[in-house]
Amino acid sequence: MINKIDVKTELNLANSTILVVDDQPINIKIVDKILSSEYKIVAATSGDQAIELCNKNPPDLILLDVVMPYMSGIETCVILKQRLSTAEIPIIFVTSCEQQDEEEACWENGGVDFINKPIKPTTLKNRVKAHLTLKYQRDMLSSLVFIDYLTKVYNRRYFEEHITKLENSSNREKQDSALLLVDIDNFKLFNDVYGHIRGDISLKQVAVRIQDTLMRPSDFVARLGGGIFAVILPNTELIGAISVGEKIRRTVLAEEIAHPKSSVKFLSVSVGISTVFTAQQNMVTLLDDAENYLRHAKQSGRNICKHGQLV
Ligand SMILES: Nc1nc2c(ncn2[C@@H]2O[C@H](COP(=O)(O)OP(=O)(O)OP(=O)(O)O)[C@@H](O)[C@H]2O)c(=O)[nH]1
Numbered sequence: 001m002i003n004k005i006d007v008k009t010e011l012n013l014a015n016s017t018i019l020v021v022d023d024q025p026i027n028i029k030i031v032d033k034i035l036s037s038e039y040k041i042v043a044a045t046s047g048d049q050a051i052e053l054c055n056k057n058p059p060d061l062i063l064l065d066v067v068m069p070y071m072s073g074i075e076t077c078v079i080l081k082q083r084l085s086t087a088e089i090p091i092i093f094v095t096s097c098e099q100q101d102e103e104e105a106c107w108e109n110g111g112v113d114f115i116n117k118p119i120k121p122t123t124l125k126n127r128v129k130a131h132l133t134l135k136y137q138r139d140m141l142s143s144l145v146f147i148d149y150l151t152k153v154y155n156r157r158y159f160e161e162h163i164t165k166l167e168n169s170s171n172r173e174k175q176d177s178a179l180l181l182v183d184i185d186n187f188k189l190f191n192d193v194y195g196h197i198r199g200d201i202s203l204k205q206v207a208v209r210i211q212d213t214l215m216r217p218s219d220f221v222a223r224l225g226g227g228i229f230a231v232i233l234p235n236t237e238l239i240g241a242i243s244v245g246e247k248i249r250r251t252v253l254a255e256e257i258a259h260p261k262s263s264v265k266f267l268s269v270s271v272g273i274s275t276v277f278t279a280q281q282n283m284v285t286l287l288d289d290a291e292n293y294l295r296h297a298k299q300s301g302r303n304i305c306k307h308g309q310l311v
Pocket residue numbers: 150183184185186187188189191195196197198199200203225226227298302
């Protein structure tokens with residue numbers, strides 16, 4: 001899953017990043033020599049390092065050595081497939097082992113293909129190209145289904161599909177997750193004064209400002225309809241969610257989009273913030289709580305973030 005949507009209209013594989021994971025630097029060098037003229041190559045010499053790199057900056061494809069000390073390629077793959085932000089990255093296993101059991105374990109745990117060592121340059125180039133092409137076609141299809149046509153952030157459909165995945169991931173990783181409902185204040189009056197075209201322009205501006213506030217690859221924003229956006233922050237406690245909510249509120253206000261019918265004179269947002277405590281609540285409660293806090297924010301005069309008790 002990605003938090004920033006790059007709607008590609010044509011296939012351009014040259015901007016792709018490939019992560020090569022191998023405990024032997026010589027093997028990384030071999031792959032680098034074959035692929036670096038066509039793609040950007042990043043490298044990791046352990047499973048831990050690969051996971052860290054993927055969390056910071058998800059690559060487009062991973063070439064993963066199967067046999068590594070401490071954490072094997074298969075263990076690394078399992079962890080990457082469990083996390084929302086890395087689950088969709090295609091993983092090609094690179095192996096010198098020809099045992100059937102190992103091959104089956106690679107398929108079962110989410111690998112999309114195999115390449116045998118010693119690596120044949122033509123095979124590597126063609127397999128990588130084929131899987132990158134598939135990935136971009138899939139991304140393009142997803143962007144048609146899951147992107148809000150007006151603001152280009154995710155749509156309600158994406159939100160609904162991913163909120164269930166978030167519940168599973170939250171429970172599995174024993175981490176809190178946060179939901180922010182961000183609603184433009186007095187948007188009906190804004191539309192009444194300036195018309196729907198200016199209303200649409202400001203909706204896009206608010207979407208960009210929210211998107212810019214999100215720093216982690218796993219965070220995402222979706223427009224649920226009208227002037228209301230949902231922001232999902234996986235692995236985030238209430239204190240962190242409040243700081244993101246406040247930043248969104250301040251950033252939208254700082255745009256200084258004139259709104260004559262607003263008490264603050266500019267377009268503002270109200271924010272309802274809730275967090276899910278691992279395995280104690282589900283996503284329905286999370287959504288209900290965020291809606292209640294958003295209602296409190298509106299009743300308290302708007303341009304404010306409301307949330308539950310900090311413990
Ligand atoms: N420009 C534009 N307006 C929209 C769009 N979708 C919904 N709206 C308008 O957004 C307004 C939503 O208003 P509400 O959320 O009911 O209330 P509000 O005026 O924002 O008031 P509070 O939420 O109480 O601050 C309505 O006037 C809708 O017609 C859209 O895609 N573009």
